[in-house]
Amino acid sequence: MDTIQNYRCPCCTAPLVFGAETQTLVCESCGNSFPLETVQQFAEGNEAAGGISKYDWESYTPRSFEAEGELNLAGYSCPSCGAEISGDETLGSTVCPYCGQATVVKGQFEGGLRPDYIIPFQVDKKAAVAAFEAEFKNAPFLPDEFKVKKKIEEMSGVYVPFWMFDCNCDAAVSYNAQRVTAWSDANYNYTKTDYFRLFRAGSVGFANIPVDGSKKADDAYMEAVEPFDYSAAVEFSPAFLSGYLADKYDVSAEESIERANERVKNSTIAAFSDTTGCYNVVIPESERVSFSGGKIRYSLLPVWMLNIKYANTIYKFAINGQTGKVVGEFPVDNKKKWKYFAKIAGIGYAVAAVIAFLLLH
Ligand SMILES: [Zn+2]
Ligand SMILES: [Zn+2]
Numbered sequence: 001m002d003t004i005q006n007y008r009c010p011c012c013t014a015p016l017v018f019g020a021e022t023q024t025l026v027c028e029s030c031g032n033s034f035p036l037e038t039v040q041q042f043a044e045g046n047e048a049a050g051g052i053s054k055y056d057w058e059s060y061t062p063r064s065f066e067a068e069g070e071l072n073l074a075g076y077s078c079p080s081c082g083a084e085i086s087g088d089e090t091l092g093s094t095v096c097p098y099c100g101q102a103t104v105v106k107g108q109f110e111g112g113l114r115p116d117y118i119i120p121f122q123v124d125k126k127a128a129v130a131a132f133e134a135e136f137k138n139a140p141f142l143p144d145e146f147k148v149k150k151k152i153e154e155m156s157g158v159y160v161p162f163w164m165f166d167c168n169c170d171a172a173v174s175y176n177a178q179r180v181t182a183w184s185d186a187n188y189n190y191t192k193t194d195y196f197r198l199f200r201a202g203s204v205g206f207a208n209i210p211v212d213g214s215k216k217a218d219d220a221y222m223e224a225v226e227p228f229d230y231s232a233a234v235e236f237s238p239a240f241l242s243g244y245l246a247d248k249y250d251v252s253a254e255e256s257i258e259r260a261n262e263r264v265k266n267s268t269i270a271a272f273s274d275t276t277g278c279y280n281v282v283i284p285e286s287e288r289v290s291f292s293g294g295k296i297r298y299s300l301l302p303v304w305m306l307n308i309k310y311a312n313t314i315y316k317f318a319i320n321g322q323t324g325k326v327v328g329e330f331p332v333d334n335k336k337k338w339k340y341f342a343k344i345a346g347i348g349y350a351v352a353a354v355i356a357f358l359l360l361h
Contacts, residue, residue, distance in 0.1 A: 009032065010039070055261045056293065073238070079104075095156065114236065117300075119299070119301050141332045142330050157243070157302065162301050164297045165264070166295040170201075177281060221318045303318050303321050306328075
């Protein structure tokens with residue numbers, strides 16, 4: 001019965017003693033007593049939830065990538081923002097997809113990492129232009145610069161590098177919870193608060209958690225352009241790059257792990273929290289989230305990028321090359337806006353004048 005001495009009171013953490021009379025564990029400090037089984041479960045739950053989280057990703061072994069077969073790749077660099085991209089040699093002069101300002105300089109193709117997977121473009125330029133045009137139909141007082149077809153057609157199809165993370169996550173979380181019941185009789189209002197200790201443990205599988213591997217690609221835009229349908233991902237072949245640009249990753253797998261861990265942890269804890277809905281107050285106390293053998297894969301995902309300059313600002317748009325989803329904000333042309341309101345006000349004035357005229361006669 002030595003181990004019992006190690007048990008602590010769930011209410012006040014004082015040591016518990018075994019009461020022979022009641023056959024329960026008794027707290028001499030706060031006077032509560034507990035069945036042995038309850039205290040054991042409590043201790044086990046605490047231990048599980050209080051352990052140290054471990055995120056173990058298998059190390060990623062890079063495979064070098066040379067231009068293969070019939071496809072001749074050229075390297076391009078942007079003198080303005082420093083983006084380094086590659087594309088097939090036939091692309092000719094190209095506008096930088098990231099900053100839109102400069103004409104990129106063609107140079108030597110330099111091999112980077114060979115991607116594991118690629119989601120090929122399913123939305124071609126014509127369809128991407130149409131998606132953009134459909135989007136701006138809803139934008140009020142859009143400056144004319146955004147409607148110039150020739151400008152819109154300058155959009156470039158870029159394969160953006162992403163790190164994809166897979167793992168099976170084991171987790172345990174403990175919570176302090178309360179359930180409050182209230183009732184009244186003729187004389188009094190009553191409030192009863194029940195206190196609970198909750199433990200949740202289980203595993204959650206994750207597949208294809210994407211983290212973009214490009215510093216040039218705006219994280220917010222890249223997350224907004226999601227989701228991609230990963231079932232359409234195929235093994236990488238350089239042939240898919242024909243007619244498109246491809247960005248080289250400049251955020252390594254190791255540097256992306258932090259963000260992947262964060263996404264895994266938050267999603268797991270959110271999934272567990274979904275099961276605690278029947279309490280009024282739930283406060284997470286400790287959590288342990290662990291996995292081993294997590295897999296990292298390098299993938300290229302298709303995005304159309306368009307930059308339009310207006311009033312000294314570059315407006316950036318991204319279009320999902322698989323679904324046609326358009327991301328970006330359209331500015332408002334103030335001149336157009338005032339003209340419109342002046343016209344409305346003018347009509348209002350005319351109507352008021354007619355009513356006044358009718359009233360007078
Ligand atoms: Zn106690
Ligand atoms: Zn640039």
